[in-house]
Amino acid sequence: MDTKTKVAVVSATEYEQGQIDLAVQNLINQLGGIEAFVPQGAKVLLKANLVRDMSPDQHGTTHPTVLIALVKLLEPLGCTVVVGDSSGGLYTKGYMGVVYNKCKMTDVANATSATLNDDFDFQRAEIDGVKIKNVDICNSFFNADVVINVGKLKTHSFTGYSGAVKNNYGLLPGLVKVEIHSRFPDLWDFCDALVDIEQFSSQKVVLNVIDGVIGMEGAGPTNGKPKFIGKLIASANPYLCDVVAVSLFDDPFKQPLLQKAVERGLLDEGLTNLDFDLSTLKDDYVADFDRVEVVSTNTFLNMPKWMKRLAKRYLTPKVKINKKRCKACKKCANHCPAKAIKMDKCSNSVGKCAKVNQKECIRCFCCQELCPYDAVKLKKSWLYHVIRALSHTKRKKNGSVETVD
Ligand code: SF4
Ligand code: SF4
Numbered sequence: 001m002d003t004k005t006k007v008a009v010v011s012a013t014e015y016e017q018g019q020i021d022l023a024v025q026n027l028i029n030q031l032g033g034i035e036a037f038v039p040q041g042a043k044v045l046l047k048a049n050l051v052r053d054m055s056p057d058q059h060g061t062t063h064p065t066v067l068i069a070l071v072k073l074l075e076p077l078g079c080t081v082v083v084g085d086s087s088g089g090l091y092t093k094g095y096m097g098v099v100y101n102k103c104k105m106t107d108v109a110n111a112t113s114a115t116l117n118d119d120f121d122f123q124r125a126e127i128d129g130v131k132i133k134n135v136d137i138c139n140s141f142f143n144a145d146v147v148i149n150v151g152k153l154k155t156h157s158f159t160g161y162s163g164a165v166k167n168n169y170g171l172l173p174g175l176v177k178v179e180i181h182s183r184f185p186d187l188w189d190f191c192d193a194l195v196d197i198e199q200f201s202s203q204k205v206v207l208n209v210i211d212g213v214i215g216m217e218g219a220g221p222t223n224g225k226p227k228f229i230g231k232l233i234a235s236a237n238p239y240l241c242d243v244v245a246v247s248l249f250d251d252p253f254k255q256p257l258l259q260k261a262v263e264r265g266l267l268d269e270g271l272t273n274l275d276f277d278l279s280t281l282k283d284d285y286v287a288d289f290d291r292v293e294v295v296s297t298n299t300f301l302n303m304p305k306w307m308k309r310l311a312k313r314y315l316t317p318k319v320k321i322n323k324k325r326c327k328a329c330k331k332c333a334n335h336c337p338a339k340a341i342k343m344d345k346c347s348n349s350v351g352k353c354a355k356v357n358q359k360e361c362i363r364c365f366c367c368q369e370l371c372p373y374d375a376v377k378l379k380k381s382w383l384y385h386v387i388r389a390l391s392h393t394k395r396k397k398n399g400s401v402e403t404v405d
Contacts, residue, residue, distance in 0.1 A: 008233070017068060059154070150208075
């Protein structure tokens with residue numbers, strides 16, 4: 001079996017531990033069993049998606065039952081398992097402690113022999129990518145012999161979708177992620193940077209698992225709505241893993257990150273190397289999934305710079321603060337890569353709220369990701385709606401997507 005081309009998909013109806021244990025076991029067995037990826041006695045990092053301190057019931061983070069099931073597969077191999085991630089905020093013991101508690105990673109540590117990562121240091125790594133030459137990477141990555149990347153199936157306001165490849169971004173410590181956003185405000189460049197990070201991480205990431213039992217639709221990655229999808233997806237190949245996951249609700253090649261993978265020769269658009277029959281998902285297609293429509297940045301590639309700036313201004317949604325919801329906690333301002341947010345007087349319950357300088361804003365949507373009160377909204381322009389209407393896609397219930405522009 002070529003483990004790099006195979007993708008496995010299993011169904012699960014809820015996060016009941018017994019059911020998830022069986023589903024994960026079946027999932028990994030389809031790929032040849034955990035021994036095919038992890039050596040006996042290895043130090044394993046389970047790299048979860050812990051984007052923010054949010055409850056598993058909000059379905060923006062990897063569910064603890066999925067991690068518990070994976071640890072149970074690793075324990076008989078005598079592995080030392082560490083669960084970790086670097087969230088959107090600070091990468092410190094205090095901040096990550098709050099995240100571990102809220103995301104119920106403590107359940108994983110209580111139910112298994114796994115520990116939660118407590119090394120919040122990082123090292124400069126030579127990446128030698130297309131966009132990133134060197135960057136700080138969390139020690140938890142270097143401490144492990146192998147990494148299992150355990151992402152969440154969800155929308156992402158900036159990149160469109162987050163699953164396997166995007167999840168590697170959490171190998172960068174806290175505010176370094178903000179720095180990368182500010183260095184690559186253009187989505188197409190940012191996707192290149194994400195592919196650079198994936199290529200670097202592939203030296204240790206042996207397996208990718210996407211938790212899509214209940215994913216997130218709408219204003220992901222943190223403020224969307226839970227959506228039942230009923231699937232767990234796994235592959236040694238993160239791009240093929242994402243292709244299959246996105247096929248459950250959209251055309252994968254509309255995703256900028258997968259377009260970028262095609263451009264860089266990491267993914268074949270004809271999917272000739274995919275060892276999975278997509279037609280078997282025909283009845284599982286979630287036709288009413290509320291997707292994030294990213295206007296393809298491919299469209300901007302050959303435009304002159306001034307036109308790109310205009311296109312970005314009118315085609316990417318604007319950040320708007322809901323003054324009533326805002327509690328002036330400053331999380332957004334403290335992490336805005338463009339320093340475009342200030343607190344201003346306002347007539348809400350706390351007398352203050354965040355105010356965005358639209359000229360400075362690079363539209364990375366980190367503020368939306370981090371706001372604990374769902375006070376950051378994205379407002380699309382009329383031009384965006386016109387262009388989307390002109391190039392709309394007609395979705396068929398059988399899972400395939402037919403472009404009608
Ligand atoms: S918009 Fe959200 S993150 Fe920003 S200050 Fe208001 S409540 Fe805090
Ligand atoms: S205001 Fe929000 S979207 Fe704009 S640059 Fe700052 S964090 Fe990014």
